[in-house]
Amino acid sequence: MGGYRIEVIDPLRSLRLICEHPDLSMDLTWEGSFEAVLEDRHVLLEGTRPMLDASRFAQVGSWSGTLSVDGRDFRVDPDVWLGTRDRSWGIRPSGESDPPGRWAAEPxxxxxxxxxxxxxxxxxxxxxxxxxxxxxxxxxxxxxxxxxxxxxxxxxxxxxxxxxxxxxxxxxxxxxxxxxxxxxxxxxxxxxxxxxxxxxxxxxxxxxxxxxxxMGRDWSESVTYDMxxxxxxxxxxxxxxxxxxxxxxxxxxxxxxxxxxxxxxxxxxxxxxxxxxxx
CATH class of the missing domain: 2.40.370.10 (AttH-like domain)
Structure with a gap:
């Protein structure tokens, strides 16, 4: 499981998100405010080739718990920390890239x-x-x-x-x-x-x-971007x-x-x- 894991408390309603890392750690609980919405099936083609054929649910809700970033602690108040989440399944682009072929020549x-x-x-x-x-x-x-x-x-x-x-x-x-x-x-x-x-x-x-x-067994990383x-x-x-x-x-x-x-x-x-x- 490593330092990042999700615990389902109540399916499609409540879950716990835990991350343990020196630069970023959290122990947060999600509570859905309304029922999850099943979105319409999503199909994306590149020419005649299906790149994505997936389904997804979406839900809005709130977070509670604790968050620590670079040693600074934050109390996550559910009255303030609102959020959205979604979960998809099916065929989608992931993993190693395909070798160059027709679609590289037809961007x-x-x-x-x-x-x-x-x-x-x-x-x-x-x-x-x-x-x-x-x-x-x-x-x-x-x-x-x-x-x-x-x-x-x-x-x-x-x-x-x-x-x-x-x-x-x-x-x-x-x-x-x-x-x-x-x-x-x-x-x-x-x-x-x-x-x-x-x-x-x-x-x-x-x-x-x-x-x-x-990325390798037990791999973890934190990155900071200057926008x-x-x-x-x-x-x-x-x-x-x-x-x-x-x-x-x-x-x-x-x-x-x-x-x-x-x-x-x-x-x-x-x-x-x-x-x-x-x-």
Whole structure:
């Protein structure tokens, strides 16, 4: 098990996360605020080859316990430390890279992705979208789950993102949803800082390691990134970034995640290639 382990206390409701390392340690308990949401099946093709064929559940909740970073201790108060989690299974890119072949000679034109799990006082919302460079939507899920377990599907979301000039950094977004009764529902999201997933998290693009790669028995590592370093700043436009999000919906205020990437060509956003940025 090593110094990192997860203990399931109550399936799909409560778990304990433990990490024991000189630089970073924690003993945290997760409590789901609402039932987990089963998202729609996610299939991603490279030409005719399936790169990803997976299912996933998402849940919003809160954390409690203790966290220590470089010798500094933090008390994790569940009234303040809100969070989201998801769990996926199926086929997805992981482990050692495939040898170069056809797809190396036919590089991807772009990658557009949006994932928005949010916790409000009386309900949770989950929106997950993916589109090809021409705007064709390959994944669409939008739902709202209430404390009594009711789930509403919220139609075919229309997303408007305001990017910071000269970048592809999303400053805010509006998600136009539709209730089961056909009524419009506007979700407004403001981003409040973020973490690039290709720096230390093991996602695609991480130069050091990736999910499923063999790093050696009993391997552990801690890494610190200077987010102002030119080497890091130069990678930011080519990342999936998890932004802390403040959201409003019909006067309700919620908090959660705005995970977004807009790389390369995406015609609905007005970007024609990898070097295009917002005006």
């Amino acid at each position: 991807r034109e772009g990658f557009w992705w949006t994932y928005i799990p949010l916790r409000f006082d009386d309900y949770a919302m989950v929106v997950i979208l993916q589109e090809s460079p021409d705007g064709h939507r390959t994944l669409n899920h939008a739902s709202r789950v209430f404390a009594d377990g009711r789930i509403e599907r919220l139609g075919w979301p229309r997303l408007e993102v305001d990017y910071r000039s000269g970048t592809r950094h999303p400053e805010c977004a509006r998600v136009h949803l539709t209730t089961p009764r056909g009524e419009p529902l506007l979700l407004e999201v403001e981003t409040l800082g973020g973490v690039p997933l290709s720096m230390g998290a093991g996602y695609v693009g991480d130069p050091a390691w990736s999910h499923g790669r063999w 102002t370093s030119p080497d890091v700043v130069g990678m930011l436009p080519f990342n999936v970034v998890d932004h802390v999000a403040r959201a409003t919906c019909n006067g309700d205020v919620g908090w959660g995640l705005f995970e977004h990437a807009n790389m390369g060509r995406h015609e609905p956003s007005g970007f024609g290639g990898w070097g295009d940025m917002a005006e």
